[in-house]
Amino acid sequence: MGTDRIIIIGSGIAGAATAYFLTRKGLRDIVILEKDKIAGAQSTGRNAAILRTMIPEPVINRLARESADFYHNPPADFSDGPLVDPVGVYLAARAEYKPTLNQWCDANPEARLERVSAKPIYDKIPILAPGLEAAAYAADDGVLDVHAILQGFIRGATREGTQLRLNCEFKGLKVGNGRVQGVDTSDGTMEASKVVVANGAWTSIASLFNEYALPFTPYRRHLLVTEPLSEVNPRWPVIWIVGEEFYFRPESGGLLMSGCDTVKVTPEQGEIVEQTQLERIADKASFWLPSLSEAKVARAWSGMRTFAPDDMFTIGNDPRIQGLIWVAGLGGHGITCAPVVGSIAADCVVHGKSDHPAASGMAPERLLR
Ligand SMILES: Cc1cc2nc3c(=O)[nH]c(=O)nc-3n(C[C@H](O)[C@H](O)[C@H](O)COP(=O)(O)OP(=O)(O)OC[C@H]3O[C@@H](n4cnc5c(N)ncnc54)[C@H](O)[C@@H]3O)c2cc1C
Known part of the structure; x- marks a missing residue:
């Protein structure tokens, strides 16, 4: 050799x-x-470019926390600007999903999170529909510059x-x-x-x-970004609603959203955008953010998450x-x-x-x- x-x-x-x-x-x-x-x-x-260290699986949770340290303090010559916009991430739950949320937090005692009520979320995002009761908050998490x-x-x-x-x-x-x-x-x-x-x-x-x-198996997931919306504050945190399979965060003056679809595909099918999945996201958005139900989609795409x-x-x-x-x-x-x-x-x-x-x-x- x-x-x-x-x-x-x-x-x-x-x-x-x-x-x-x-x-x-x-x-x-x-x-x-x-x-x-x-x-x-x-x-x-x-992808959605979210730095989320609140991952239920303890091994991956550990990798996420250690990686977040790198992103917050990268080597001096790594990039010209910051790699994370720490807008904060909330995992939020209705009453029936509080036990799930608690299990996630209990499984990771070293995670840097605060267990809070849903009040701070409603203070920040007054247009969010009522119903959320509990949350876990990671103040240093946020949006990555991928x-x-x-x-x-x-x-x-x-x-x-x-x-x-x-x-x-x-x-x-x-x-x-x-x-x-x-x-x-x-x-x-x-x-x-x-x-x-x-x-x-x-x-x-x-x-x-x-x-x-x-x-290994790839699964396809869709994302969309709305057109800019006057109701959206670009400093809003990332909101991930546990059990509802819905998350959103500010992006380009509007919101980036996912309905967390998980459809098994072959790699050649990984970029196909299915209208039904976009409608699913729109339905969830109309429920949780009713005043934005007429928002227009600026762009939508899909990508693959691959699992053992x-x-x-x-x-x-x-x-x-x-x-x-x-x-x-x-x-x-x-x-x-x-x-x-x-x-x-x-x-x-x-x-x-x-x-x-x-x-x-x-x-x-x-x-x-
Ligand atoms: C919708 C969605 C949202 C997501 N949101 C997040 C998030 O918010 N935060 C987060 O941490 N992660 C997120 N992820 C997951 C994250 O995007 C993936 O875990 C990560 O990008 C995987 O990186 P990778 O390098 O393994 O794969 P890829 O980025 O797919 O890289 C593989 C590369 O290999 C190349 N390749 C394939 N076959 C060959 C070949 N035969 N010869 C040469 N090159 C080849 C491909 O072209 C590709 O460039 C999300 C994923 C999706 C789909």
């Missing part, structure tokens, strides 16, 4: 963060392959020699002597000693990985073959958690494992049992 090259498949937040943290460890021969003509245009460019974050990771990596190959599609692994030897791509074969799989929803395409495939069967992230070395590392199944929290995801993935590439306390729960071997 004549190469120490590391190939990363995918230039979304997972691949970009991994490349960034590999270069922080001094590695230089890194190539990111991206099938599209621009970086990060799939899930990373199609573009700046992705560029920060990619710029930080390419400054240290990482190559970003756009319009270059990974077609299959090259394997020999029990280890990864390289990849076949639309530009020909490339040698590598390590291959990092970070291609989002396309991790579900078993034929790309043959006997090394793992069981147990909904846990999958980060780590594939036990079946040397040199294959997965950074996949980041579901609905990939942007929030990217700094710690990338750092754990880089440890796995360099040392074969990570000592982070969350790493063992995310290792790929659990998917082989």
Whole structure:
């Protein structure tokens, strides 16, 4: 084997963060392959950009809190401006969902949140329909500048020699002597000693990985942004209504909203916008924000959230073959958690494992049992 090259498949937040943290460890021969003509245009460019650390699952909650520290205090040369607008995030519930909300909070005693009544929400958003009774509030959470974050990771990596190959599609692994030897791509074969799989929803395409495939599934979700609305204060917090599958936050003078649809798709179906799903969002918005029921949609889109069967992230070395590392199944929290995801993935590439306390729960071997 004549190469120490590391190939990363995918230039979304997972691949970009991994490349960034590999270069922080001094590695230089890194190539990111991206099938599209621009970086990060799939899930990373199609999400709600919410920094939400109040995640019920304790392992992911921990990754989110540690990643939030990075976003609030990034390295000096990472970006020109702040990465988070800390407008605050409320998880709010009607009386019947108070136990669910409490369970979420109880499962994460170290989470930085306040348990409050719904009053502060109504004080801030007087047009919200009555009915909410309890909330958990994370004052430092808010809206992420996803573009700046992705560029920060990619710029930080390419400054240290990482190559970003756009319009270059990974077609299959090259394997020999029990280890990864390289990849076949639309530009020909490339040698590598390590291959990092970070291609989002396309991790579900078993034929790309043959006997090394793992069981990932993409689910499509819609978002819309209304036209600017005089009733909306751009400093409103993010409101996530537990049990109602509805969230909204200020965006571009209007509101960004989701009805939290979760429809299993293939990657080719990931960008299809279904009118029925937009109507579902509109119905929820009319209920919770009745004075905005005539608001016009400025734009609407969909994207994919990709999950392993147990909904846990999958980060780590594939036990079946040397040199294959997965950074996949980041579901609905990939942007929030990217700094710690990338750092754990880089440890796995360099040392074969990570000592982070969350790493063992995310290792790929659990998917082989
Ligand atoms: C509607 C919606 C709302 C969301 N809201 C939030 C939120 O508010 N906060 C949050 O933290 N997360 C959110 N998420 C989740 C977040 O967007 C994802 O977890 C994250 O973007 C996943 O990043 P990724 O790098 O794994 O995948 P992607 O961003 O999809 O990157 C994978 C890349 O691999 C490339 N690729 C695929 N196949 C190949 C191939 N064969 N060869 C070369 N390149 C290939 C793709 O083109 C793509 O660029 C949301 C997701 C959706 C869909």
